[in-house]
Amino acid sequence: MSHDHDDRPRLTAAQAEAALRPPAGRNGGDLVVETLQGLGATTVFGLPGQHALGMFDALRRSSLAYVGLRVENNAGFAADAYGRITGEVAPLLLSTGPGALTSLAALQEAAAASAPVLAISSQIPVAGLGGGRHGYLHELRDQKASFRDIVKSVHTVRTASQIPSAIAAAWESALTAPHGPVWVEIPQDVLLAATVLPVVSALDATPRELYPRPELTLAAAHLLSNAERPVIIAGGGVVRADAAGKLRALAEKLHAPVVTTFGGKGAFPWEHPLSLRSWLEDRHTTDLLEDADVLLVVGSGLGELSSNYHTFAPRGRMIQIEADAGKLESNHPALGIHSDAREALADLLEAVEPREDPAAAERVRVLLERVHDRIAAQDLTLEQQLLASVREALPDTSPSFWDMTILAYWAWSAFDARHPNTMHSAQGAGGLGYGFPAALGAAAADRTRPVLAVSGDGGAMYSIAELATARQYDLPVTWLIVDDGGYGILREYMTDTFGEATATELSRPDFVALAESFGVPAVRTSPESLAADLGTALAAPGPSVVVLPALLRMFAPTHL
Secondary structure, eight states: OOOOOTTSOOOOHHHHHHHHSOOSSOBHHHHHHHHHHHHTOOEEEEOOOGGGHHHHHHHTTSOOEEEEOSSHHHHHHHHHHHHHHHSSOEEEEEOSTHHHHTTHHHHHHHHHHTOOEEEEEEESOGGGTTSOOOOOTTOOSOTTHHHHTTSSOEEEOOSGGGHHHHHHHHHHHHHSSSOOOEEEEEEHHHHHSBOOSOOOOOOOOOOOOOOOOHHHHHHHHHHHHTOSSEEEEEOHHHHHTTOHHHHHHHHHHHTOOEEEOSTTTTSSOTTSTTEEETOOSOHHHHHHHHHOSEEEEESOOOOTGGGTTTTOOOOSEEEEEESSGGGTTSSSOOEEEESOHHHHHHHHHHHSOOOOOTTHHHHHHHHHHHHHHHHHTTOOHHHHHHHHHHHHHSOTTOOEEEOSSHHHHHHHHHOOOOSTTOEEESTTTOOSSOHHHHHHHHHHHOTTSOEEEEEEHHHHTTTTTHHHHHHHHTOOEEEEEEEOSBOHHHHHHHHHHHSSOOSOBOOOOOHHHHHHHTTOOEEEOOTTTHHHHHHHHHHSSSOEEEEEEOOOOOOOOSOO
């Protein structure tokens, strides 16, 4: 059998000579960082630990930029955001046992949001692998078992020569649609052992493209071309695939209204005459979606939040484009198309026939008017004023990262993201503490734009240590902390359900004084001065904190 080697990278004479005479003083950790450089990584996140010191020592012999956070879970959130913003793999270096396990919640969020995080953890020495109880520091019977249910793939290394292949395989897995976190673990002694292997050169870990099957595209195009009331639901898959332009072109060709999920914010222009915006937690929107005779769902599994808490019951035909095969028809029967959103929308755009529908824009106008009237009847002026102030202060192209807090719940439905891939939250897995460390990761990816983080006082306490990180790396992140003295959304849920709240009230620090003790400038603001204070903070170089004492309420749900 013959093989065509023409497309493989060739070594120059100098490179060949260097391969035969590798520099002295290298170990398994060097193979890790050389592999990451060969795959194209430029920045790594992490936190050192005793078993992982071989990797961290090798960083100083590499060109990789290192951003070290103070808690492993926060390092995971930072890597998650770096992956979302750049679309590139974000390496996350961790130690064994407690260090590794502390990253679990962040990796769950990365999995839910399809963020390409490459977690590389140390392990106990090779002799301890296999579940024997040897009593090594940080020992777990099967460390990777704790991650297998969360990440896309797990890779255990046992020898130095396996390191480049394992990391390359994990890299490809992380970037194969749907993107997601992956796990590599390397024993302490493998990382520390000297190696005479050649320096790792460029590696190819290109993921395969995920194209739609042509017969499914034709069937979908026929349904959409002949629909009377088509509607499109655009999810996070549209943003991750950089397919907003294709989505808009298809919607305009079909005269189909578009609603974006909370993960799909920015995928369709907010002020477009066909934009239903993102009012998914609203019965008027649910009714309009149920009335569609053909519903095109792109890059969403229509989970709890995207289906108005599973009250959505479509009556028409559904077409679902989804890169995660497990989400196809997972909640509703559909013509399921397993494909990357960009490829599927490009093919549909060619295949559909243009349709005219003068009434489409009017249906959108009426829907938005009904939503406006419903909210206006609830005396929620403060909440809408605060969102408007944030929008006024935040530059259009600046990313924002929202923790699980009442203002973020409002933003999911009511905030105009203006550009794709600029608004992110932890609504995938729903854990606290995401906003600030994620914003730090985004700032590390691009220091030319200020980044906004939004937290409540409860969520902020998860991330206080990262004020030191923000200062150490001088990252341009403004952190808005809405201080209502507790877990505000849980207080509201419990009061509504049980008549009173338990375990929701919190003692908290003086956030302004605390930030200043880290050398981070801070200001206490008010609803009236929020836009000006946020604007000033975002325009200043480096990190800053804006504290807003305010008690916010959610709009009434429609799914109960």
